[in-house]
Amino acid sequence: MENTKENSFVRAIKSNQGLIITILCLIALPFVIALINGQSFSSLLANEPGQAKFYQGLIIEIFILAIYALSYDLLFGITGLLSFGHAMFFGVGAYLTGILLKSFGWTLLPILGVVAVAGVVMALIFSIVLPRVKGITFALVTLGIAQVFHIVIQSREMAKFAGAEIGLQGVTPPDFLNPISQRLRFYYFGLVAVFVVYLFYKRFVDSPTGHVCIAIRENEDRATMLGYNTFYYKLVALIISAITAALAGVMHGIFSPIIRPGITGSGFTIAALLMILMGGIGTLNGALIGAATFKLLSFLLEKWFGGASQVIVGLVYILLVLFLPYGIVGTWRLRRLQIKQGWTDLIGRFTGKGRAESS
Amino acid sequence: MKNDHILITQNLRMEFDALVAVDNVSLKVRPNTIHSIIGPNGAGKTTFFNLLSGNLSPSAGRVFYKGRDITQLPLHRTAHLGIGRSFQITNIFPNLTVLENIRLACQALGRGNFRFWRSHKYFKEFEERAREVIQQVGLEKETLALARSLPHGGQRKLEFGIILAADPEVLLLDEPTAGMAAEQVPELIQLIRDVQKAGNKTVMLVEHNMNVVMSISNTITVMHQGQVLAEGTAAEIASNERVQSAYLGQLYGDLSGS
Ligand SMILES: Nc1ncnc2c1ncn2[C@@H]1O[C@H](COP(=O)(O)OP(=O)(O)O)[C@@H](O)[C@H]1O
Numbered sequence A: 001m002e003n004t005k006e007n008s009f010v011r012a013i014k015s016n017q018g019l020i021i022t023i024l025c026l027i028a029l030p031f032v033i034a035l036i037n038g039q040s041f042s043s044l045l046a047n048e049p050g051q052a053k054f055y056q057g058l059i060i061e062i063f064i065l066a067i068y069a070l071s072y073d074l075l076f077g078i079t080g081l082l083s084f085g086h087a088m089f090f091g092v093g094a095y096l097t098g099i100l101l102k103s104f105g106w107t108l109l110p111i112l113g114v115v116a117v118a119g120v121v122m123a124l125i126f127s128i129v130l131p132r133v134k135g136i137t138f139a140l141v142t143l144g145i146a147q148v149f150h151i152v153i154q155s156r157e158m159a160k161f162a163g164a165e166i167g168l169q170g171v172t173p174p175d176f177l178n179p180i181s182q183r184l185r186f187y188y189f190g191l192v193a194v195f196v197v198y199l200f201y202k203r204f205v206d207s208p209t210g211h212v213c214i215a216i217r218e219n220e221d222r223a224t225m226l227g228y229n230t231f232y233y234k235l236v237a238l239i240i241s242a243i244t245a246a247l248a249g250v251m252h253g254i255f256s257p258i259i260r261p262g263i264t265g266s267g268f269t270i271a272a273l274l275m276i277l278m279g280g281i282g283t284l285n286g287a288l289i290g291a292a293t294f295k296l297l298s299f300l301l302e303k304w305f306g307g308a309s310q311v312i313v314g315l316v317y318i319l320l321v322l323f324l325p326y327g328i329v330g331t332w333r334l335r336r337l338q339i340k341q342g343w344t345d346l347i348g349r350f351t352g353k354g355r356a357e358s359s
Numbered sequence B: 001m002k003n004d005h006i007l008i009t010q011n012l013r014m015e016f017d018a019l020v021a022v023d024n025v026s027l028k029v030r031p032n033t034i035h036s037i038i039g040p041n042g043a044g045k046t047t048f049f050n051l052l053s054g055n056l057s058p059s060a061g062r063v064f065y066k067g068r069d070i071t072q073l074p075l076h077r078t079a080h081l082g083i084g085r086s087f088q089i090t091n092i093f094p095n096l097t098v099l100e101n102i103r104l105a106c107q108a109l110g111r112g113n114f115r116f117w118r119s120h121k122y123f124k125e126f127e128e129r130a131r132e133v134i135q136q137v138g139l140e141k142e143t144l145a146l147a148r149s150l151p152h153g154g155q156r157k158l159e160f161g162i163i164l165a166a167d168p169e170v171l172l173l174d175e176p177t178a179g180m181a182a183e184q185v186p187e188l189i190q191l192i193r194d195v196q197k198a199g200n201k202t203v204m205l206v207e208h209n210m211n212v213v214m215s216i217s218n219t220i221t222v223m224h225q226g227q228v229l230a231e232g233t234a235a236e237i238a239s240n241e242r243v244q245s246a247y248l249g250q251l252y253g254d255l256s257g258s
């Protein structure tokens, strides 16, 4: 009895090796960055300004984007619902957080409740058209709905709360999650958030409900004729996705010094699409890797090329889609065996030399 | 009166713009029989099946299943009543494994579909049943293969397995052997026969192979341009002058041999 329990525990660790290693690396990363920048650990723990803090911020933004990309992967990659209005979910989360903190002085917990409810309401609004439209029509309807929100949030009438086209500034974040004075804590909070959402999503995709969502993506008519009322499954996926994206928005609302209306626009939906395209559609892991690639790529290209970076970003995407049609994770899964073989060969060839050098 | 028949249609009619694909079809199907529908391409057989299964809703007329009017029933309810449907053009989940294709069919009518905090593996009974069905249709070796990697004949078997998995009372099979290699046909037909006999099921069959139809059917309905031209046993249909002269002879060749 004991023995089998231990075995299954060992097996669970073994089958999640990659995940565990990634998390350990991410836990250590702020310290590694500090080391590289010659910053002492005590100054790191005191959140003193410096390069290390800047890079923590960059990774926190990746965490937020990763949750946002996961939510889009559930909707589009797993369930096959192409939405062009996804940024609205994120934007509502961010703006609600900013407005409730700044203009109404709310604390974080009730804000989370309100945002979750808002997520459900938005999912229900999107779902009104679900039984009637499919494919690209659903995409266009969701684009329309999100565009209305995009215009309203920038309107003069809303300026008092949302700051019109400039964006919402001067939000006082909660003390315990202050992105400046508690950045390291925010970093680990973000890491936990990504981890929890990712595990929940993995579980969902592996559940009976998740399998039906995949069946709907693969052949909705067949799923219906098997006896599944596909509307309910799409609704469940939509609700989970909307709440998740809105919660990522909350993190953005707290972390970002300015909540810009751009995050509610179609460009930010396309960003989600690009992230999962790059990472690998419907793989969940791909959403995480895609978010990191997306953020690092735009950061580095902007640093190197400045104003011309937009064009180069576009070119890089075209190349990525051309040469990695299944995204990074999808292609990786296809090639895993070949790559494994390749590595074994490579390591075999350089074993002696490689070991001598590293010691 | 209605209850002597498991499936009844009353003056069923389907119009596509100006075209009347199914024209005033009234049909009664006895339980525990194999009831075939034959007729040339474009006769309206597939459209008629679509009306029975709820894929289309008729322009006029009604469909009764066990005395219950199911004309306006939503498509996903049909399976729950015990009606399974296969398609002339293979309709499966091409990117999922054979096991998952059939497991999904088993899960559809079971419990636990909305428990998204539990792994699907927790619901072992679906997988066990799926493996039984896979064995029944003879796809054990391909259990973990992707459906799209199966040869055409294998995909036809898989689709039949998907129907079987739900253990329906009525099977609507639209050209189940279409495109299959000739030597594979008898195997599938025998399987359909066995399933029908063993489970006291009702099979409605659209089939172009006249030898098969004549040997397997309790009742045959001949459709032509959306209408019922004749109905009867194999012998009656084979000797029906009207059917013969109208088109059977030219279309399916001489029947005297079979
Ligand atoms: N969805 C549709 N829209 C328009 N016409 C259709 C449609 N489905 C079938 N038809 C027409 O209805 C007639 C009957 O088709 P069908 O039921 O497929 O015949 P069968 O299965 O006997 O070969 C054909 O003329 C076909 O072109």
Ligand SMILES: [Mg+2]
Residues within 6 Å of the ligand: B045, B046, B047, B088
């Ligand atoms: Mg047909």
